[in-house]
Amino acid sequence: MEFNLIEILLSPVTITIVKVLLVFGGLMIGILYLTLAERKFSAYIQGRIGPNRAGRYGLLQPVADGIKFLFKEDVIPTHVDVGLFVIAPILALTPALMLIAIVPFGNELILYGRRIPLQIADIDVGIIYLLAVASVGVYGAIIGGWASNNKYSLLGGIRASSQIISYEVSFILAVIGIVMTYETLRLSEIVQLQDSFLNWGIFRQPLGFPIFLIATFAETARMPFDLPEADAELVAGYHTEYGSIKFGSFQLAEFAHLITSSAVMATLYFGGWQIPGVAVNESPSLALSLAGVGSFLVKTSIIIFFFILVRWTVPRLRFDQLMQFGWKVLLPIALLNIFLTGLWITLLRSRGLASAPAR
Amino acid sequence: MTLDTKATVRVLKERHPEAILHAEDPFGNLVVTIKREDLLEVCKTLKTHPDLDYKLFLDLCGVDNLNRNQGPQFQAPYHVHLQGKGPGGGTVQNHRFEAVYHLYSIDKKHRVRLKVPLEESDLSLESVTPIWKGANWFEREAFDMFGFQFKGHPYLRRILTHEEFVGYPLRKDYDAEERHRLSRTYEVVDIEEVLAKPKEDMETGERMVLSIGPAHPATHGVYRFQVVLDGERIEECQTEIGYLHRCFEKMCETHDYNQVMPYVDRLNYLSAFMNNVGYCMAVEKLLGIEVPERAMRIHVILSEFNRIMDHMVCIGTNLVDLGALTNFWYFFQPREEIYSLIESCCGARLTVSYARIGGLMWDIPKDFIPRSKEILKKLPKFINDVDKMNTRNVIFRRRTVGVSDMTAEDAVDWGFTGPCLRAAGVPYDVRKAHPYYGYDQFEFDVPIGTRGDVYDRYLVRMEEMRQSIRIIEQALKDIPEGPVITDDKRVAMPPKEEVYTNIEALMQQFKLVMEGIQVPPGEVYTYTEAANGELGFYIISDGTGHPYRFKVRPPCFAVFQAFDSMVKGGLIADLVAILGSLNIVAGELER
Numbered sequence: 001m002e003f004n005l006i007e008i009l010l011s012p013v014t015i016t017i018v019k020v021l022l023v024f025g026g027l028m029i030g031i032l033y034l035t036l037a038e039r040k041f042s043a044y045i046q047g048r049i050g051p052n053r054a055g056r057y058g059l060l061q062p063v064a065d066g067i068k069f070l071f072k073e074d075v076i077p078t079h080v081d082v083g084l085f086v087i088a089p090i091l092a093l094t095p096a097l098m099l100i101a102i103v104p105f106g107n108e109l110i111l112y113g114r115r116i117p118l119q120i121a122d123i124d125v126g127i128i129y130l131l132a133v134a135s136v137g138v139y140g141a142i143i144g145g146w147a148s149n150n151k152y153s154l155l156g157g158i159r160a161s162s163q164i165i166s167y168e169v170s171f172i173l174a175v176i177g178i179v180m181t182y183e184t185l186r187l188s189e190i191v192q193l194q195d196s197f198l199n200w201g202i203f204r205q206p207l208g209f210p211i212f213l214i215a216t217f218a219e220t221a222r223m224p225f226d227l228p229e230a231d232a233e234l235v236a237g238y239h240t241e242y243g244s245i246k247f248g249s250f251q252l253a254e255f256a257h258l259i260t261s262s263a264v265m266a267t268l269y270f271g272g273w274q275i276p277g278v279a280v281n282e283s284p285s286l287a288l289s290l291a292g293v294g295s296f297l298v299k300t301s302i303i304i305f306f307f308i309l310v311r312w313t314v315p316r317l318r319f320d321q322l323m324q325f326g327w328k329v330l331l332p333i334a335l336l337n338i339f340l341t342g343l344w345i346t347l348l349r350s351r352g353l354a355s356a357p358a359r
Numbered sequence: 360m361t362l363d364t365k366a367t368v369r370v371l372k373e374r375h376p377e378a379i380l381h382a383e384d385p386f387g388n389l390v391v392t393i394k395r396e397d398l399l400e401v402c403k404t405l406k407t408h409p410d411l412d413y414k415l416f417l418d419l420c421g422v423d424n425l426n427r428n429q430g431p432q433f434q435a436p437y438h439v440h441l442q443g444k445g446p447g448g449g450t451v452q453n454h455r456f457e458a459v460y461h462l463y464s465i466d467k468k469h470r471v472r473l474k475v476p477l478e479e480s481d482l483s484l485e486s487v488t489p490i491w492k493g494a495n496w497f498e499r500e501a502f503d504m505f506g507f508q509f510k511g512h513p514y515l516r517r518i519l520t521h522e523e524f525v526g527y528p529l530r531k532d533y534d535a536e537e538r539h540r541l542s543r544t545y546e547v548v549d550i551e552e553v554l555a556k557p558k559e560d561m562e563t564g565e566r567m568v569l570s571i572g573p574a575h576p577a578t579h580g581v582y583r584f585q586v587v588l589d590g591e592r593i594e595e596c597q598t599e600i601g602y603l604h605r606c607f608e609k610m611c612e613t614h615d616y617n618q619v620m621p622y623v624d625r626l627n628y629l630s631a632f633m634n635n636v637g638y639c640m641a642v643e644k645l646l647g648i649e650v651p652e653r654a655m656r657i658h659v660i661l662s663e664f665n666r667i668m669d670h671m672v673c674i675g676t677n678l679v680d681l682g683a684l685t686n687f688w689y690f691f692q693p694r695e696e697i698y699s700l701i702e703s704c705c706g707a708r709l710t711v712s713y714a715r716i717g718g719l720m721w722d723i724p725k726d727f728i729p730r731s732k733e734i735l736k737k738l739p740k741f742i743n744d745v746d747k748m749n750t751r752n753v754i755f756r757r758r759t760v761g762v763s764d765m766t767a768e769d770a771v772d773w774g775f776t777g778p779c780l781r782a783a784g785v786p787y788d789v790r791k792a793h794p795y796y797g798y799d800q801f802e803f804d805v806p807i808g809t810r811g812d813v814y815d816r817y818l819v820r821m822e823e824m825r826q827s828i829r830i831i832e833q834a835l836k837d838i839p840e841g842p843v844i845t846d847d848k849r850v851a852m853p854p855k856e857e858v859y860t861n862i863e864a865l866m867q868q869f870k871l872v873m874e875g876i877q878v879p880p881g882e883v884y885t886y887t888e889a890a891n892g893e894l895g896f897y898i899i900s901d902g903t904g905h906p907y908r909f910k911v912r913p914p915c916f917a918v919f920q921a922f923d924s925m926v927k928g929g930l931i932a933d934l935v936a937i938l939g940s941l942n943i944v945a946g947e948l949e950r
Contacts, residue, residue: 042684042685045685045689046685046688046689046691047688047689047691047692048688048691151567151569152569155569155591155931223682224682224754226682230682230932231576232576232577232679232680232681232682232935233577233680233931233932233935234931235575235576312684312685313683313685313748314682314683314752314754314755315678315681315682315683315749315752315754315755315758316681316682316683316754316758316932317754317757317758318757318758318930318932318933319591319930319931319932320591320930321757321758
């Protein structure tokens with residue numbers, strides 16, 4: 001039997017498996033070290049040292065945390081609904097990880113003459129997948145809060161559901177602005193169209209970006225929108241009753257959500273893997289492709305650190321203020337943004353100008 | 360007698376000639392003893408008469424006169440056995456109990472101590488809660504500790520001890536060494552009953568009862584709030600305290616005056632030195648001792664440093680509860696440095712016990728002044744940074760402005776003192792109104808707020824820290840030379856060389872160590888401006904070497920009783936914000 005190693009190694013199936021493993025592994029390691037990064041960064045902000053016992057500079061701290069979570073006794077309180085109680089952390093973690101599948105993290109990689117798109121799934125309804133999966137994440141919090149059979153958890157679950165559903169509307173409307181601008185639902189195409197500085201989403205959608213940013217803060221339940229778990233008010237909100245790796249899963253989900261949201265934001269508004277000043281090449285060299293991956297990672301990291309910085313700076317909103325802001329301020333602006341975007345496109349077309357960036 | 364205090368007696372004699380049994384003013388405290396039957400009428404006059412204007416209810420405590428000696432010729436035995444003697448045995452007064460009220464007028468700047476004698480057979484008296492809202496918890500405490508029955512009190516239940524507790528612990532026939540006696544039948548207090556809400560309304564979808572605390576992240580200390588929630592809105596709240604009650608006042612009665620010092624450290628442990636100062640001042644007044652100039656100045660400097668630390672903790676934890684986590688840890692660094700400074704003075708950091716009756720334990724170290732100046736140089740940076748980060752922050756303002764608004768009248772009526780009162784717009788500060796330890800030599804301002812809400816309390820505390828820095832800067836300029844403790848033989852240890860060479864010094868040392876400080880019989884109420892407000896010490900001595908009765912007027916006790924009404928109508932998040940802004944310190948609250 002003829003047997004070509006390269007052929008097998010570069011077959012679409014193998015490549016997809018390798019990509020999944022690489023991205024998933026990278027994401028998990030990213031989450032682990034994000035916990036350390038957040039702690040170190042907050043320590044720096046507050047004039048502290050931060051974790052420094054496990055390994056040099058505390059570099060083994062995430063490993064120690066992971067081991068602790070895995071080996072702690074997994075207590076399931078007697079008063080909970082066991083089935084839902086077990087499902088909730090899984091439901092929280094899975095959608096957060098699934099989102100990364102559609103994010104293009106680099107330009108095409110050309111290996112032995114084959115073009116390998118640096119994206120796990122380049123589906124043509126990428127945006128719809130994004131919206132669909134992002135909204136599933138809230139079920140983890142709702143079900144966890146309900147199944148815990150604890151008043152604080154219940155309040156946390158209720159807060160999570162109303163908050164995330166409210167801000168989802170603005171989130172979707174902000175994304176619609178992007179879809180109108182680039183006239184595609186495919187994320188890889190959206191990135192390719194952001195080929196110059198002025199074509200970046202943030203410049204094309206100057207009003208849509210802040211809406212998207214705020215909605216993302218709410219979706220990821222980060223400060224100042226961390227009401228579902230507001231420790232000073234609701235003890236720990238929906239995960240009060242959780243311990244061991246189940247609690248760990250909620251934590252992982254939170255950080256995974258943070259990373260994937262930042263990646264999506266980099267993709268939609270900051271040109272994804274595009275390097276400012278470097279033109280998109282039809283057949284990029286290996287170095288250029290890898291540089292694109294680097295560019296994507298740098299952008300994502302900057303956004304993540306922005307999230308961390310905000311978390312350790314501002315106080316938390318109050319629940320009624322959160323709702324008022326979501327429905328009375330953010331939503332009208334999001335609708336206005338769609339209207340203005342539509343007006344802009346119509347105006348350009350009526351003058352015979354292309355509304356979307358050239359393909 | 361000054362003119363003002365005469366006015367009080369004059370008006371009372373005019374209006375209620377029958378009511379007054381006795382009037383005197385030992386140690387400058389005006390004391391008026393009145394008949395029980397006339398209490399309510401006299402109190403109304405005291406509050407409403409324009410010349411008297413006693414609007415601020417400071418304190419109420421009970422006194423048990425069993426075996427108490429009040430005569431100045433009485434020779435104190437070494438130890439008085441308190442138990443075993445019934446009424447009539449020993450030197451009992453003709454009435455066994457007294458209810459003692461302390462009132463103050465902010466405008467007229469005068470005080471009065473009102474005494475109501477009570478017979479053991481009938482301990483009922485009128486509640487003054489209709490006149491001063493702030494009497495509420497104080498009356499509950501007197502009921503709890505002495506069994507006084509206040510007629511017309513809205514909710515007369517035990518407050519510091521447990522519902523199951525049997526007996527009245529501060530009565531003299533309750534042996535201090537006895538274990539807690541508990542009843543077998545525990546009457547469960549149900550909030551539904553208490554609030555008289557229809558039962559079916561609860562837990563069936565309309566309303567929910569949530570128990571916040573005793574162990575909850577926002578209760579820095581241990582208190583419990585039972586709240587009735589409609590969604591997240593609080594309809595009713597009931598505060599339960601007493602988890603940290605440790606019979607401080609009873610313990611003091613069995614210890615000598617120097618042994619009390621470590622206990623007062625643990626009142627407001629965030630600013631322990633200020634408690635030391637307040638306590639020493641009371642005993643010094645009883646003894647008639649003057650504190651040396653140098654000790655006074657050091658008292659002022661360290662008190663102000665303590666105030667800064669206390670406010671830093673309060674602001675920091677309040678912001679933590681609001682979700683702004685960084686500020687609390689950011690304030691750690693200056694606090695650490697102040698703690699180290701205090702450690703260099705006395706070896707302890709938190710519970711210092713540095714002051715002594717008559718002065719200080721020992722002198723400050725040589726590098727104290729440069730170190731203090733170093734810290735003072737750094738402090739404004741930390742305060743300004745937190746100021747910049749929060750004061751104009753939109754989210755912070757929306758969370759705090761208008762939350763638990765408090766008018767000046769309400770604040771006074773509740774018995775507020777300190778930053779919470781000043782935030783409501785009443786410029787009452789003991790340091791200005793009744794300067795002690797030379798506070799009148801320093802220039803400083805008393806910041807006041809306008810709305811009395813959480814935001815104003817925050818602003819007042821921020822400004823008070825800056826004013827404290829000003830005071831310390833002035834105080835550091837010329838610390839007088841000289842001894843730091845009085846040479847009065849009744850309180851001060853003689854120099855070691857003399858103990859070995861001089862028989863009188865040896866005797867003095869022996870007596871001080873074996874018998875402790877002997878304080879002549881008398882009663883005194885002194886007050887200082889602690890971080891939370893007016894910290895009062897009411898000490899009764901019967902000349903035995905132990906305080907006969909020891910009552911602390913904890914500022915946050917008065918403030919905390921308004922909590923239930925403050926949180927009503929707010930959200931859970933507001934409850935947390937308000938709680939943090941009041942700076943409730945469990946050690947001081949529950950004693």
